[in-house]
Amino acid sequence: xxxxxxxxxxxLQLGLVYALIALGYTMVYGIVRLINFxxxxxxxxxxxxxxFGFTNWNMPWPLAILVAMIICACLxxxxxxxxxxxxxxxxxxxxxxxxxxxxxxxxxxxxxxxMFGPNYRVVQRPFEEVYWxxxxxxxxxxxxxxxxxxxxxxxxxxxLVYRTRLGAAMRTLSYDHDTARLMGVNVDRTISLTFxxxxxxxxxxxxxxxxxxxxxxxxxxxxxxxxxxxxxxxxGIGLIPGAMLGALIMxxxxxxxxxxxxxxxxxxxAFSILILVLLIKPTGILxxxxxEKV
Amino acid sequence: MGVNSNLKRLALYAVGTVAVYAVIKLLVVSGFINPYWQRxxxxxxxxxxxxxxxxxxxxxxxxxxxGHAAFYGIGAxxxxxxxxxxxxxxxxxxxALVAGAFMAxxxxxxxxxxxxxxxxxxxxxATLGFGIICKVGFDNxxxxxxxxxxxxxxxxxxxxxxxxxxxxxxILSIILARNFVQxxxxxxxxxxxxxxxxxxxxxxxxxxxxxxxxxxxCGLAGLAGALYAHRYPFLHPSNFxxxxxxxxxxxxxxxxxxxxxxxxxxxxxxxxxLEALRAVLGMAFMDWRGVIYALILVVTILVRRQGIFGNxxxxxxxxxxxKAKEGPxxxxxx
Numbered sequence: 001x002x003x004x005x006x007x008x009x010x011x012l013q014l015g016l017v018y019a020l021i022a023l024g025y026t027m028v029y030g031i032v033r034l035i036n037f038x039x040x041x042x043x044x045x046x047x048x049x050x051x052f053g054f055t056n057w058n059m060p061w062p063l064a065i066l067v068a069m070i071i072c073a074c075l076x077x078x079x080x081x082x083x084x085x086x087x088x089x090x091x092x093x094x095x096x097x098x099x100x101x102x103x104x105x106x107x108x109x110x111x112x113x114x115m116f117g118p119n120y121r122v123v124q125r126p127f128e129e130v131y132w133x134x135x136x137x138x139x140x141x142x143x144x145x146x147x148x149x150x151x152x153x154x155x156x157x158x159x160l161v162y163r164t165r166l167g168a169a170m171r172t173l174s175y176d177h178d179t180a181r182l183m184g185v186n187v188d189r190t191i192s193l194t195f196x197x198x199x200x201x202x203x204x205x206x207x208x209x210x211x212x213x214x215x216x217x218x219x220x221x222x223x224x225x226x227x228x229x230x231x232x233x234x235x236g237i238g239l240i241p242g243a244m245l246g247a248l249i250m251x252x253x254x255x256x257x258x259x260x261x262x263x264x265x266x267x268x269x270a271f272s273i274l275i276l277v278l279l280i281k282p283t284g285i286l287x288x289x290x291x292e293k294v
Numbered sequence: 295m296g297v298n299s300n301l302k303r304l305a306l307y308a309v310g311t312v313a314v315y316a317v318i319k320l321l322v323v324s325g326f327i328n329p330y331w332q333r334x335x336x337x338x339x340x341x342x343x344x345x346x347x348x349x350x351x352x353x354x355x356x357x358x359x360x361g362h363a364a365f366y367g368i369g370a371x372x373x374x375x376x377x378x379x380x381x382x383x384x385x386x387x388x389x390a391l392v393a394g395a396f397m398a399x400x401x402x403x404x405x406x407x408x409x410x411x412x413x414x415x416x417x418x419x420a421t422l423g424f425g426i427i428c429k430v431g432f433d434n435x436x437x438x439x440x441x442x443x444x445x446x447x448x449x450x451x452x453x454x455x456x457x458x459x460x461x462x463x464x465i466l467s468i469i470l471a472r473n474f475v476q477x478x479x480x481x482x483x484x485x486x487x488x489x490x491x492x493x494x495x496x497x498x499x500x501x502x503x504x505x506x507x508x509x510x511x512c513g514l515a516g517l518a519g520a521l522y523a524h525r526y527p528f529l530h531p532s533n534f535x536x537x538x539x540x541x542x543x544x545x546x547x548x549x550x551x552x553x554x555x556x557x558x559x560x561x562x563x564x565x566x567x568l569e570a571l572r573a574v575l576g577m578a579f580m581d582w583r584g585v586i587y588a589l590i591l592v593v594t595i596l597v598r599r600q601g602i603f604g605n606x607x608x609x610x611x612x613x614x615x616x617k618a619k620e621g622p623x624x625x626x627x628x
Binding site: 036083086087089090091093094097098100101102104105107108109111112113118222226227230237264265267268271272274275278280282285 | 299358370372408409413415416418419420422423424426427429431432433434459536540543544547548551581582585587588589591592595598599600601
């Protein structure tokens with residue numbers, strides 16, 4: 001029983017990291033209907049900046065997270081400006097391929113020797129890992145850190161989306177760009193800021209991932225990126241609670257498969273769940289089915 | 295105009311095909327194309343066959359699939375198993391090709407039954423998931439069938455497929471894809487790509503044609519995989535996971551959605567571009583290869599957002615103009 005509960009907590013840890021990435025996917029998708037494949041690479045850059053922050057530049061780790069957030073937000077907005085904005089009125093698939101191109105570009109560029117280099121790096125944690133035992137169940141301070149950080153981020157995001165002008169603009173845009181523009185929403189600026197916020201969340205996810213699973217390399221963004229995106233689809237893409245729910249399910253599925261079946265099959269189970277859910281509810285768990293328009 | 299000129303056209307293409315074959319053969323015999331570039335050429339033709347499949351699925355009938363390499367892999371592994379057990383003579387090789395294509399088509403049918411009911415991005419994600427599931431399957435296949443090699447890769451497949459065979463199936467696939475696209479079924483597929491609801495209203499059974507295009511396209515991927523297995527001595531699960539699927543997708547979109555010409559030219563060009571980058575950059579700048587490849591991709595999309603060929607077809611692939619239906623006095627439009 002304790003073993004099971006510990007696995008639940010491990011799954012929560014992984015799921016919460018996925019959630020941070022999935023939020024960026026779902027926000028961008030909600031507004032511009034673009035699968036932003038380069039998001040996984042932003043996550044990777046975040047992990048590296050955080051790592052450099054608390055090893056090479058000797059920052060306290062909260063500052064390192066903040067620096068990673070700022071750098072990644074700038075990166076996300078630059079990507080949007082250079083690669084996606086020119087394609088906003090092109091067929092959607094073109095923007096998707098551009099996103100794939102950008103993702104390859106970032107991953108390969110960062111593997112160059114004067115950037116991060118192609119090798120795996122072992123992350124020196126900025127603090128010692130401490131374990132507490134609560135009723136026989138072990139919890140580490142890293143898990144607590146992830147839990148607290150993600151909750152803060154989520155509350156912040158919730159406030160931003162439902163209580164600020166920017167959030168109102170974002171919600172308006174997700175319905176209709178032209179109408180939003182008529183209502184006085186600055187479309188370009190809002191989309192740009194959405195990319196920035198999503199990228200900043202991915203950066204936090206990256207730093208937390210590097211602390212929790214202390215080995216990073218420049219192609220690490222692909223798999224967590226895909227899984228986070230899958231999580232966003234699973235929960236109902238475009239919906240913030242959906243991204244959270246989907247990410248928690250993906251995290252649990254993966255950890256539980258690894259713990260009780262076989263660690264080699266964990267991707268298989270996670271994606272099988274996705275396909276099953278889509279078959280039963282084609283727009284994701286919380287998604288609403290829209291009537292087809294001619 | 296009419297039947298006679300169409301026959302002349304066909305004869306011209308046949309002569310052209312033989313001429314291309316003869317020129318390449320001559321260059322090989324004279325040593326101008328060395329074994330390395332011969333490998334690249336074979337690879338380019340194999341990739342083209344698979345890409346034609348995705349072009350029919352995505353470009354022609356609009357079904358967003360990001361799991362194409364999984365079917366390529368299913369074809370490769372199936373065909374490999376057939377020749378490993380039957381031996382490497384021509385009959386076994388042909389049987390393996392049929393088995394590879396058939397198995398990929400069968401799996402496509404079974405997975406298509408539930409999955410093709412999804413639309414647009416959701417279909418893409420489901421096929422992406424299927425691709426990753428297949429990769430895990432190939433990784434662990436040796437636990438069920440030891441000959442499949444699992445994560446260390448499958449070896450020992452007789453290397454029967456030479457340039458001649460691959461060229462033959464390359465041409466056959468082009469003819470097959472072209473005839474499918476220009477048949478009534480192909481036009482129904484195009485109709486459902488443009489608007490599913492409208493296509494349904496005019497009486498097109500959209501699920502049937504989605505399935506037809508999907509099975510046909512995945513069968514071509516299986517054929518390509520089967521050829522691959524008999525040309526390169528080593529099948530590894532990473533050859534059939536997410537990134538190769540994306541390569542197929544890039545080729546189809548970059549060539550121009552709905553243009554078989556675009557798919558063929560881009561597929562061959564893409565494979566050669568990757569190898570040319572290797573040759574041009576040299577060892578010192580090899581790290582830059584991925585960067586330049588990605589830049590070329592993004593810049594091409596930004597410059598030509600309808601794809602390199604748009605939706606135009608040329609030569610043999612262009613639809614024939616049927617003038618016979620018009621009366622003798624009808625004004626002939628250019």
